[in-house]
Structures are given as C-alpha cells and as structure tokens.
Amino acid sequence: MRLFLLLSFFGLASCVTKTPPSEHKIPMPGKQLAFTRSKGNCLACHVIEDGESPGNFGPPLKAIQKKFKSKQQLRQQIWNATQFNPNTSMPPFGRNKILTEQEIDKVVDYIWQLP
Amino acid sequence: MRLLKWFVIFFVTAAFANPEQDQLLFRQHYQKLFPKLKLQDYADGIYAIDADARESWQIIEEFPPYELAIEAGEKWFNEPFANGKHYSDCLPNKGIAISHLYPKWDESQGKVITLALALNQCLEKNGEKPLPYQKGKIAEILAYLAYTSRDKLINIKIPDTDPRALKAYQQGKQYYYQRRGQLNFSCAICHVQNAGKFIRSERLSPSLGHTSNWPTYRLKWGEIGTLHRRFIGCHRQIRAKIPEPQSDELRNLEYFLSYMGNGIPINGPSIRK
Numbered sequence A: 001m002r003l004f005l006l007l008s009f010f011g012l013a014s015c016v017t018k019t020p021p022s023e024h025k026i027p028m029p030g031k032q033l034a035f036t037r038s039k040g041n042c043l044a045c046h047v048i049e050d051g052e053s054p055g056n057f058g059p060p061l062k063a064i065q066k067k068f069k070s071k072q073q074l075r076q077q078i079w080n081a082t083q084f085n086p087n088t089s090m091p092p093f094g095r096n097k098i099l100t101e102q103e104i105d106k107v108v109d110y111i112w113q114l115p
Numbered sequence B: 001m002r003l004l005k006w007f008v009i010f011f012v013t014a015a016f017a018n019p020e021q022d023q024l025l026f027r028q029h030y031q032k033l034f035p036k037l038k039l040q041d042y043a044d045g046i047y048a049i050d051a052d053a054r055e056s057w058q059i060i061e062e063f064p065p066y067e068l069a070i071e072a073g074e075k076w077f078n079e080p081f082a083n084g085k086h087y088s089d090c091l092p093n094k095g096i097a098i099s100h101l102y103p104k105w106d107e108s109q110g111k112v113i114t115l116a117l118a119l120n121q122c123l124e125k126n127g128e129k130p131l132p133y134q135k136g137k138i139a140e141i142l143a144y145l146a147y148t149s150r151d152k153l154i155n156i157k158i159p160d161t162d163p164r165a166l167k168a169y170q171q172g173k174q175y176y177y178q179r180r181g182q183l184n185f186s187c188a189i190c191h192v193q194n195a196g197k198f199i200r201s202e203r204l205s206p207s208l209g210h211t212s213n214w215p216t217y218r219l220k221w222g223e224i225g226t227l228h229r230r231f232i233g234c235h236r237q238i239r240a241k242i243p244e245p246q247s248d249e250l251r252n253l254e255y256f257l258s259y260m261g262n263g264i265p266i267n268g269p270s271i272r273k
Helices: A002-018 A030-035 A071-079 A101-112 B002-015 B019-033 B039-048 B051-061 B067-078 B115-125 B137-147 B163-177 B187-193 B227-237 B248-260
Strands: B104-106 B111-113 B216-218 B223-225 B270-272
Touching (some): A030 A101, B051 B270, B111 B248, B137 B223, B163 B187, B163 B248
Antiparallel strands (some): B104 B111, B216 B223
C-alpha cells in the first residue's frame, strides 16, 4: 500500500513536471485528431458530422461501412490515398508521417463508426 | 519507380513542348469550370468567381490601403542613387508602363529577369545595396510601376532564338505540376484541379491571371507584399521546403504563369484577403 502510494505520487509528480499542460501532450481522441488543423484537418476537404466550415475537395464522410469492406481498407485510404488514385488531392497521412500510426488507428475508429 | 516518374514527366513535357498548346489547354480547363468569365476577368483572382468576396473588395477599394505604397514607391523610384543615376536609367521607357512585359528572357545573362530582379541589378550596377525581395521598399516601387502599367495587357515572350528560354519556361511548368511538401500538393492540385472549391473556408482562385495583381496589399499581412512572398506562403501551407524569393525556380515559375496569363490586364497593386 505504501509502495503504491509512493509510486502514484511520483507518477503524478512526473506528470506535472514533465508534461506541460499543452494540448498535444495529451493524446487526442479520433474526432479531435480528424478536426484539428495541425493534425488530420480532414475538415479541410470533407463534410464530417458537426465540423465547422468544411471544404469540398472530397465527398462527405458518412456511412463509411457501405463503401469500405473493412477497417483495414479504410486505413489504407487514409495511410496513402494515392495508391488508389494517383491524382488524388488527399495527403498521404501515414506515408508522409503527417499522423502517427496510433493517431491513424484512432481516426479510423472514429470515421468507421460515422452514421 | 522514381525512374518511371521521370519518364512520365519527360513524355508529358515533350508531348506538350509547345507553350502555345499549353496555354490553350490551360484556358480551356478554366473555360469549362467558369463558362461566364472572359479572359480579362481573371485579373481579379478570387473576386472573379466569388460574388460575396467581390462585394467586400469593392467596398475596400473605395479607400484603397495600397495608395500610400504607390506614393512611397514613386518617391523611392525618383530618388537619385549616390552616383546621381536613377532606376529609370536601367529600364526600358524609363520604367514607366512596362510591368506587363516582365518577366523577360535575357539572352546575354541566360536567365529569366523579373522586374524585381531588374531593380536590384540596377542598384548593384550603381554601387548600391540590393533590397530584400518580399516586402518594404521593393514592394512599394513595384506597386508604383504596376500602377503606371494598369490596363496594359500581359505580354510575355519566349523567344525561339534561344532554346534556353523554352527550357526555363518548361522548368517553371514542371515546378507548377510537381507534388511537394509533407502534404504532397502541387500548385495545380489547388489552383487547377480544385479551382473554385473550398479548402476549409478558403475558396481557391484559378491560376489564370495569378501574376496580374502584384504587388498586393493582403489584409492578413497588413501591408503590401510581392508575388514571390505569396508563392512562399503557398509553400508553407503544404509544409514544403521554402524556396528563396527570386531563385531560379521561382523566377521560372513566374515566367510560366505569366505566359499562361498573356492578354490579361495588369491591375496591380491590389487587395486580397
């Protein structure tokens, strides 16, 4: 018990000292990753749910499960859309490391369940 | 794969090696997108295709924020150098009403000379320090010179007496269509393929006429800036390597874009968001 307390104290303390309260240190949920300009910025080109001032380069993102057979296939579109359409304007988020692999997984989870 | 890419670029450029043919295809694309526009309308950039933006622009034009820049530019332009010479001694027609003729191929130097570069070469020739290219004095002088050239039609020549001129043009064209940056965009993806569409809340202007309105007072800058400053801004948006203003790449790019815009009137200096 004492050990546990001690550990959690250090755990907390290191959180406070090492991680400044800036946004990007706290992992973002998928929706936020998709909306944030410096991250996915998917809204730049797609209408998504309640996202504000979306662009219109690409189709609205909804009912994705009707278009993609699996999450893996959706992931490939986001990882590098040019493999399906060499002339696409959609940035290769995985190939060019715009998002990390974990961030892409979260975006996939979010986009996959959109009604 | 890389080799394949270069072959494709080679054949595409070779197949349309003729600038006149390029110009025709470039314009046909926009004619399809914006059938109501006439060639001269493209001088207005985004305002040619967006009625709301046009309306707020016309209100600002009643008291144009670039007026002071024109006045300052005229003053700098007429101020003698330490040796008593003037900019006007270096330029055709003493510099007045010539903006529509730049950039120009210079056979003796073997490169594209923009009006900004011509001004700095004039300074150096007369023992003066060249000016920084993106804003300030040079933008003001260019604003004055553009003002004296208003309504003159862009008239860029690619002389067939020197094959290097065509090569410079082709390099500019290739730069325009080449994808770059972490976000993997080319100029053409935004300003050709998606002209008129929205990227987030920003509507994209056609590239036809992109060189007519410079220098420009951007509300975002709160001051007047040069075409190459805007080029650099577009590189930044796509997280690409930032080229030097007035580098070979950007001068050749300006050569290509200006040639595409032949026949469009100069209406610089102007105002943009």
